[in-house]
Amino acid sequence: MKADLLISLRMSLTVSLMVLLFISRVVAQDGWAVNYNSKSVCTLKGSALTMECTYTPPSNHSVQKPFWTKELVTSGSEHPDLLDDPEYRGRVQYLGDEHRDCSLRFKTVRETDQSKYYFTFITNQTGGKYQGAGGVDLSVTDLQVEVPERVIEGDNVTLTCKPICSLTVRPTFTWYRNGSSLSSSNDSLHLQPVSSDNKDRYHCGVLGQNSPEVTLNIRYGPKSISVSISPSGEIVEGSSVTLTCSSDANPPVQNYTWFKGTSSVGKGETYTMKKISSVDSGEYKCRSSNEHGEKFSEALTLNVLYPPKNISVSISPSGEIMEGSSLNLTCSSDGNPPVQNYTWFKGASLVAEGETYTMKKISSVDSGQYKCKCSNEHGEKVSEALTLNVLYPPKNISVSVSPYGEIMEGRSVTLTCSSDANPPVEYNWIKGTSSVGKGETYTMKKISSVDRGEYKCRSSNKHGEKLSEALTLNVLCESVFY
Ligand SMILES: *[C@@H]1O[C@H](CO)[C@@H](O)[C@H](O)[C@H]1NC(C)=O
Ligand SMILES: *[C@@H]1O[C@H](CO)[C@@H](O)[C@H](O)[C@H]1NC(C)=O
Ligand SMILES: *[C@@H]1O[C@H](CO)[C@@H](O)[C@H](O)[C@H]1NC(C)=O
Ligand SMILES: *[C@@H]1O[C@H](CO)[C@@H](O)[C@H](O)[C@H]1NC(C)=O
Ligand SMILES: *[C@@H]1O[C@H](CO)[C@@H](O)[C@H](O)[C@H]1NC(C)=O
Ligand SMILES: *[C@@H]1O[C@H](CO)[C@@H](O)[C@H](O)[C@H]1NC(C)=O
Ligand SMILES: *[C@@H]1O[C@H](CO)[C@@H](O)[C@H](O)[C@H]1NC(C)=O
Ligand SMILES: *[C@@H]1O[C@H](CO)[C@@H](O)[C@H](O)[C@H]1NC(C)=O
Ligand SMILES: *[C@@H]1O[C@H](CO)[C@@H](O)[C@H](O)[C@H]1NC(C)=O
Ligand SMILES: *[C@@H]1O[C@H](CO)[C@@H](O)[C@H](O)[C@H]1NC(C)=O
Numbered sequence: 001m002k003a004d005l006l007i008s009l010r011m012s013l014t015v016s017l018m019v020l021l022f023i024s025r026v027v028a029q030d031g032w033a034v035n036y037n038s039k040s041v042c043t044l045k046g047s048a049l050t051m052e053c054t055y056t057p058p059s060n061h062s063v064q065k066p067f068w069t070k071e072l073v074t075s076g077s078e079h080p081d082l083l084d085d086p087e088y089r090g091r092v093q094y095l096g097d098e099h100r101d102c103s104l105r106f107k108t109v110r111e112t113d114q115s116k117y118y119f120t121f122i123t124n125q126t127g128g129k130y131q132g133a134g135g136v137d138l139s140v141t142d143l144q145v146e147v148p149e150r151v152i153e154g155d156n157v158t159l160t161c162k163p164i165c166s167l168t169v170r171p172t173f174t175w176y177r178n179g180s181s182l183s184s185s186n187d188s189l190h191l192q193p194v195s196s197d198n199k200d201r202y203h204c205g206v207l208g209q210n211s212p213e214v215t216l217n218i219r220y221g222p223k224s225i226s227v228s229i230s231p232s233g234e235i236v237e238g239s240s241v242t243l244t245c246s247s248d249a250n251p252p253v254q255n256y257t258w259f260k261g262t263s264s265v266g267k268g269e270t271y272t273m274k275k276i277s278s279v280d281s282g283e284y285k286c287r288s289s290n291e292h293g294e295k296f297s298e299a300l301t302l303n304v305l306y307p308p309k310n311i312s313v314s315i316s317p318s319g320e321i322m323e324g325s326s327l328n329l330t331c332s333s334d335g336n337p338p339v340q341n342y343t344w345f346k347g348a349s350l351v352a353e354g355e356t357y358t359m360k361k362i363s364s365v366d367s368g369q370y371k372c373k374c375s376n377e378h379g380e381k382v383s384e385a386l387t388l389n390v391l392y393p394p395k396n397i398s399v400s401v402s403p404y405g406e407i408m409e410g411r412s413v414t415l416t417c418s419s420d421a422n423p424p425v426e427y428n429w430i431k432g433t434s435s436v437g438k439g440e441t442y443t444m445k446k447i448s449s450v451d452r453g454e455y456k457c458r459s460s461n462k463h464g465e466k467l468s469e470a471l472t473l474n475v476l477c478e479s480v481f482y
Pocket of ligand 6: 291
């Protein structure tokens with residue numbers, strides 16, 4: 001009958017209320033009661049726990065079986081004793097007795113122990129089964145170190161040691177860094193300020209229970225930024241070159257910007273120059289940034305090597321080149337490394353080495369086509385031909401006569417003057433002291449005795465003139481032979 005009363009506890013609210021009033025009267029009458037020290041308990045996984053409990057059986061009843069169960073007393077159902085449950089056997093111990101104390105002890109609490117527990121007892125009276133209403137609500141919690149969601153380098157950080165439910169007893173906390181205990185016994189640990197180098201591991205402990213270790217995920221702007229180049233070594237024009245920027249940052253850098261000198265030339269972790277050219281030489285930097293800052297790398301100097309190009313020959317002094325003067329031919333070219341080896345050719349033959357080819361006392365034989373060849377370790381190049389035209393006054397002047405031999409009156413005779421000069425000469429013919437003609441040749445058709453005499457030719461250009469030796473014409477009379 002009394003069991004029925006207790007069962008009705010599970011009924012609707014109005015009914016329960018009536019029943020409660022009834023119970024209190026019954027309790028007063030029968031004088032039975034169960035008192036749980038705490039209605040709810042929060043404890044750490046792995047810890048030991050005692051649920052304190054006292055009770056008074058009804059008078060004239062003798063308790064035959066006091067036990068704890070997870071089941072509410074309902075009609076006809078069995079209420080397994082916790083001590084018989086394989087899940088609990090050996091881990092729980094009934095500390096109470098059969099008339100007053102009903103405490104229960106957990107040697108080690110498991111996560112699965114989270115539940116409601118009821119103290120129940122059976123007496124020697126028929127139907128004498130009693131259960132303490134409400135039971136004890138056991139929460140099992142873990143310890144964990146709570147770290148602020150965002151930690152930025154330089155922040156003052158507070159770590160908190162937290163059970164999920166509020167522990168029934170306020171315990172003493174212990175903090176550990178890299179496994180060694182620290183002096184703080186509070187549930188919070190202050191770190192001020194934190195550096196991004198902080199790789200320390202922290203955990204907290206309570207009553208022999210330890211939280212998992214945490215390390216701080218400290219956010220910071222880019223640092224130790226550097227630029228590398230691939231391939232390493234010499235960079236020759238036409239090759240492909242990749243610059244890579246790397247920097248340490250948290251969160252990792254997403255934005256890289258490349259600069260040549262002061263102007264931005266690209267974005268991205270790498271910057272590739274396909275077919276690099278000499279104009280790509282210069283200083284390169286990269287800038288990396290994340291939400292916490294930005295940083296520039298040191299400058300990396302790119303020195304693009306290339307064979308000689310844009311080669312030209314200059315002549316000094318400029319203007320006309322007179323025989324006997326001195327002359328410098330200078331070869332200039334662009335190359336990296338700068339051209340060291342210059343060779344000079346006249347036609348196909350090598351005539352000199354060196355950037356400047358000095359010609360002293362130039363003579364007519366020096367006229368011709370000159371080229372210079374430049375080379376560095378990456379190649380060679382030959383200049384356009386430069387034509388040297390050496391100017392000089394007439395020389396080696398001579399007069400010849402045709403036909404050769406004795407000259408008969410009435411015949412035709414041609415005198416030819418030749419001389420060597422640059423530019424070409426003008427010729428003048430002189431008989432005795434008077435000028436008789438112009439041109440390279442002087443022809444006398446039908447020569448007569450009056451044409452006898454000494455002939456000279458004068459050869460002249462703007463650089464000078466020269467008179468030939470005299471040629472004596474001796475005209476024979478035909479009549480002399482006959
Ligand atoms: C308990 O038992 C005694 C004697 O055996 C009796 O006098 C008393 O009335 C009983 N009390 C109740 C509540 O039954
Ligand atoms: C129950 O036990 C009490 C005390 O030992 C005794 O007085 C009572 O007679 C018993 N009742 C029954 C029904 O055995
Ligand atoms: C961190 O704490 C130190 C010492 O208490 C204080 O001087 C400093 O201003 C704090 N810094 C920040 C960012 O709160
Ligand atoms: C310990 O923690 C409590 C609450 O978290 C705080 O009120 C108290 O000031 C702390 N004590 C020390 C010494 O930090
Ligand atoms: C803790 O250990 C980390 C490596 O796990 C180390 O970098 C750090 O310096 C240590 N801190 C201390 C205070 O020993
Ligand atoms: C990265 O670049 C994008 C586009 O240029 C810009 O919108 C973003 O704010 C940049 N982020 C950072 C962290 O600088
Ligand atoms: C060649 O050199 C001259 C003189 O140094 C310069 O003016 C010209 O721009 C250069 N040409 C090329 C193609 O580099
Ligand atoms: C040729 O070069 C040499 C050496 O540089 C110099 O001394 C000389 O005066 C130059 N001659 C001419 C004609 O420019
Ligand atoms: C330059 O000339 C020197 C000596 O003539 C020679 O040993 C060297 O190999 C040449 N260098 C180049 C790049 O032609
Ligand atoms: C003069 O010219 C002739 C014929 O052209 C030549 O044989 C001779 O070698 C020249 N002499 C000089 C000194 O140039």
